[in-house]
Amino acid sequence: MRRDTAQPVGGGAPSPEEIRRRNLAVLLRHVHRDGPLSRAILAERMGLNRSTILALTTDLVAAGLVTEELPGQTGKAGRPSLVVRPETERVYVVALDVGADRLAAARIGLGGAVLDRTEAARVGGAFDPDDVIAALATMAHTMIRRAAPGATCVGVGVAFCGMVREEDGVVRYGPNIGWVDVPFGADLTTALGIGLRVRVGNNANLGALAERERGVGADSADLIYLHGDVGIGGGIIMGGEVLGGEGGYGGEIGHMVVNPGGRPCACGSRGCLEAEAGELALIAVAGRTDPPGRMVVEAIVDAAARGDVRAREALHQVGEWLGYGVANLVNIFNPSMVVFGGVLREIYLAAAAQVRSRLAVNGLLAVRERVRLRTSALAADATLIGAAELAFADLFTDPLQTVTRGCTDSA
Amino acid sequence: MRRDTAQPVGGGAPSPEEIRRRNLAVLLRHVHRDGPLSRAILAERMGLNRSTILALTTDLVAAGLVTEELPGQTGKAGRPSLVVRPETERVYVVALDVGADRLAAARIGLGGAVLDRTEAARVGGAFDPDDVIAALATMAHTMIRRAAPGATCVGVGVAFCGMVREEDGVVRYGPNIGWVDVPFGADLTTALGIGLRVRVGNNANLGALAERERGVGADSADLIYLHGDVGIGGGIIMGGEVLGGEGGYGGEIGHMVVNPGGRPCACGSRGCLEAEAGELALIAVAGRTDPPGRMVVEAIVDAAARGDVRAREALHQVGEWLGYGVANLVNIFNPSMVVFGGVLREIYLAAAAQVRSRLAVNGLLAVRERVRLRTSALAADATLIGAAELAFADLFTDPLQTVTRGCTDSA
Numbered sequence: 001m002r003r004d005t006a007q008p009v010g011g012g013a014p015s016p017e018e019i020r021r022r023n024l025a026v027l028l029r030h031v032h033r034d035g036p037l038s039r040a041i042l043a044e045r046m047g048l049n050r051s052t053i054l055a056l057t058t059d060l061v062a063a064g065l066v067t068e069e070l071p072g073q074t075g076k077a078g079r080p081s082l083v084v085r086p087e088t089e090r091v092y093v094v095a096l097d098v099g100a101d102r103l104a105a106a107r108i109g110l111g112g113a114v115l116d117r118t119e120a121a122r123v124g125g126a127f128d129p130d131d132v133i134a135a136l137a138t139m140a141h142t143m144i145r146r147a148a149p150g151a152t153c154v155g156v157g158v159a160f161c162g163m164v165r166e167e168d169g170v171v172r173y174g175p176n177i178g179w180v181d182v183p184f185g186a187d188l189t190t191a192l193g194i195g196l197r198v199r200v201g202n203n204a205n206l207g208a209l210a211e212r213e214r215g216v217g218a219d220s221a222d223l224i225y226l227h228g229d230v231g232i233g234g235g236i237i238m239g240g241e242v243l244g245g246e247g248g249y250g251g252e253i254g255h256m257v258v259n260p261g262g263r264p265c266a267c268g269s270r271g272c273l274e275a276e277a278g279e280l281a282l283i284a285v286a287g288r289t290d291p292p293g294r295m296v297v298e299a300i301v302d303a304a305a306r307g308d309v310r311a312r313e314a315l316h317q318v319g320e321w322l323g324y325g326v327a328n329l330v331n332i333f334n335p336s337m338v339v340f341g342g343v344l345r346e347i348y349l350a351a352a353a354q355v356r357s358r359l360a361v362n363g364l365l366a367v368r369e370r371v372r373l374r375t376s377a378l379a380a381d382a383t384l385i386g387a388a389e390l391a392f393a394d395l396f397t398d399p400l401q402t403v404t405r406g407c408t409d410s411a
Numbered sequence: 412m413r414r415d416t417a418q419p420v421g422g423g424a425p426s427p428e429e430i431r432r433r434n435l436a437v438l439l440r441h442v443h444r445d446g447p448l449s450r451a452i453l454a455e456r457m458g459l460n461r462s463t464i465l466a467l468t469t470d471l472v473a474a475g476l477v478t479e480e481l482p483g484q485t486g487k488a489g490r491p492s493l494v495v496r497p498e499t500e501r502v503y504v505v506a507l508d509v510g511a512d513r514l515a516a517a518r519i520g521l522g523g524a525v526l527d528r529t530e531a532a533r534v535g536g537a538f539d540p541d542d543v544i545a546a547l548a549t550m551a552h553t554m555i556r557r558a559a560p561g562a563t564c565v566g567v568g569v570a571f572c573g574m575v576r577e578e579d580g581v582v583r584y585g586p587n588i589g590w591v592d593v594p595f596g597a598d599l600t601t602a603l604g605i606g607l608r609v610r611v612g613n614n615a616n617l618g619a620l621a622e623r624e625r626g627v628g629a630d631s632a633d634l635i636y637l638h639g640d641v642g643i644g645g646g647i648i649m650g651g652e653v654l655g656g657e658g659g660y661g662g663e664i665g666h667m668v669v670n671p672g673g674r675p676c677a678c679g680s681r682g683c684l685e686a687e688a689g690e691l692a693l694i695a696v697a698g699r700t701d702p703p704g705r706m707v708v709e710a711i712v713d714a715a716a717r718g719d720v721r722a723r724e725a726l727h728q729v730g731e732w733l734g735y736g737v738a739n740l741v742n743i744f745n746p747s748m749v750v751f752g753g754v755l756r757e758i759y760l761a762a763a764a765q766v767r768s769r770l771a772v773n774g775l776l777a778v779r780e781r782v783r784l785r786t787s788a789l790a791a792d793a794t795l796i797g798a799a800e801l802a803f804a805d806l807f808t809d810p811l812q813t814v815t816r817g818c819t820d821s822a
Contacts, residue, residue: 163775163777163778172776172777173775173776173777221657222656222657234743236743238649238654238656238661239652239655241650243649243744244650244745245633245649245744245745245746245747245778246632246633246745246746246747246781246782247745247777247778247781248745249745249775249777249778250649250743250744250745250778251743251745252742252743252745252775252778253742253743255742255773255775256739256742256743257669257735257738257739257773258668258671259671260669260670260735267775268772269772269773272773324668324671327668328667328668328739329743331663331664331666331667332645332647332661332662332663332664332667332740332743333654333656333661334655334656334657334658334659334660334661334662334663335656335657336656336657361679361680362666362668362680362683364574364584364660364663364666364678365583365584366574366583366584366658366660367656367658367660367661367663370657370658371657
């Protein structure tokens with residue numbers, strides 16, 4: 001046999017079953033991301049004819065993943081194209097967030113709506129993994145118990161404030177929570193006991209994905225998301241892909257040293273961005289004794305707005321270091337957007353002048369002239385929404401199989 | 412018509428002519444990168460049968476791009492597969508390098524051999540673009556004049572020490588040479604006058620590509636190349652691709668501030684990595700008055716090796732700042748390798764202990780445990796070899812057309 005084009009050896013054509021599975025997944029992904037879409041639009045986007053779309057939606061309706069309905073008045077002549085709508089209330093994932101200053105859980109429906117949500121503040125220091133896992137399992141069970149009767153949980157995803165090996169959910173390093181090499185994903189899967197494997201990702205990477213998919217960074221291919229709590233994490237999307245590096249641990253911008261010999265950091269070094277521009281620095285410079293968390297950050301921002309000099313100076317100083325960090329990242333990455341999330345959202349809003357003036361001094365013209373500095377559109381939900389996208393991954397690989405294996409009545 | 416798979420609308424199958432052009436380019440790229448290869452190996456690598464390979468090599472032989480010859484003794488029975496060899500002496504590019512402390516030119520043959528080379532040291536400060544262009548044109552004409560009779564120049568590429576807009580070769584910013592928005596590629600194309608469009612790229616990006624293709628970083632998908640002269644440039648390859656960012660200006664790691672309020676930098680800021688760990692800092696701290704360039708760096712390294720205290724302290728200090736820069740990059744990127752090129756090669760060799768101890772303190776375990784620190788294998792030729800790869804780009808898009816349009820007798 002003569003083969004004229006260079007092809008990978010052993011590639012082979014996909015089977016009809018494989019093609020159907022892929023098309024079901026692609027169709028479902030469209031309505032998940034963009035909400036209800038007409039069959040006509042789906043046919044156009046997917047390059048398929050309407051009879052194929054009909055066959056696919058029939059399968060998805062039968063599986064309880066979508067409904068079809070007549071659209072509202074269109075004003076056009078002819079038979080209207082049915083609208084395909086994701087079954088938001090019936091098909092959902094559980095999203096969890098482990099920050100250094102909070103635990104949070106949400107039930108997020110197909111289509112991306114936050115259906116239910118709970119959060120618990122945590123007081124700083126090291127945390128026993130067993131305690132965290134037990135607390136998360138309780139929160140997850142609560143989310144599942146409160147779901148509509150007959151609703152199906154198709155996945156569980158966790159955003160974690162540290163370095164995670166995504167393949168197996170092992171936490172390699174969580175400096176602000178005191179974890180090293182904890183088999184977090186496996187242990188939480190066991191503790192949950194609902195037959196679904198828990199997927200774990202880095203919180204800033206997931207926040208970056210969430211802002212790109214559903215937030216301020218829509219269609220931004222080169223975006224840096226900075227997530228602040230006690231630490232500062234970076235989620236870096238370059239050319240549309242999350243920057244992982246050799247082991248998948250890229251983006252640890254919180255441990256970029258901006259002030260050599262400066263404030264001690266939980267990593268053992270000094271002057272790291274998170275030690276100078278994170279919550280703890282702000283609290284210390286402002287002379288507060290409150291436990292870390294969003295509340296104290298908001299209190300300092302409020303005090304500064306009311307004219308409190310020490311709070312103002314603290315925000316000024318933290319904004320200056322944040323500006324150094326942002327300028328360095330802009331020079332290194334030439335991003336189209338930098339997004340401030342977590343408590344950095346509040347800090348940036350109160351210290352934007354310092355950040356921008358540092359960028360004007362330290363950023364090179366050709367890169368700083370185009371970058372946009374923005375606050376997270378998803379605010380405190382960014383990491384949860386990113387964790388939900390991780391949890392939906394199986395559904396968008398094999399929709400019918402995944403929904404069949406989902407957890408429907410485990411509460 | 413029923414279409415079962417989702418395909419981009421209007422994609423269409425490539426024409427037989429287009430397929431042939433691609434296959435010619437792919438085959439030529441194989442022998443360019445790996446040297447002489449048998450038809451049998453090419454057939455296997457490209458997933459094509461031997462009669463197709465025969466047709467392709469016949470075309471390439473007729474165009475003067477490759478030769479075919481019997482291999483040496485193989486010890487195998489049966490008719491030996493002919494070996495396809497690139498026409499290194501007959502098909503070449505001119506590679507140019509504009510550093511802040513030198514101009515260099517080389518004639519580089521198909522297959523990557525450096526056939527001829529010339530270099531001129533330059534004394535610091537701003538340089539008039541017209542002077543640089545005239546000097547480069549003279550060097551390029553010399554390279555072409557010295558080529559074998561009948562040899563064909565198929566492209567001209569330049570490595571430039573600053574930010575370059577690759578589409579049109581405009582230098583956006585060259586702080587150490589004093590250029591802003593110079594239409595360098597277009598003006599050099601005119602000055603050369605040989606009917607070939609000059610392509611311009613950032614020197615560190617090209618050095619990174621060269622080290623990955625032909626140097627110490629072979630098969631390293633996540634590599635950072637640091638190029639030192641008066642400035643420090645970064646070429647960052649992540650997931651096999653050069654990190655460009657939104658405008659293609661990513662990698663300006665020389666302007667990452669490592670020492671806030673530190674030494675003044677040509678960019679107008681203070682404490683940038685290149686201001687603290689570049690040639691000028693080394694020369695100043697060592698108390699020298701020599702003009703910048705490789706010679707003075709080597710003199711300081713030699714003096715330190717002979718026990719000169721001031722030279723040792725200068726290398727120690729510069730190594731410390733370089734270590735901060737490397738640790739930051741390792742935390743941010745999780746690369747598998749960091750390569751020191753240009754004069755940073757000599758500086759790293761003399762100050763490796765400082766760099767490594769900084770990395771041990773400031774690098775997070777999960778990222779630093781796997782990274783390898785290496786010196787450039789291509790040394791002073793890295794940027795030239797990268798520029799040559801840029802110059803070969805047209806040949807690897809459309810080999811026959813490009814070689815026909817090449818410059819054969821312009822000297």
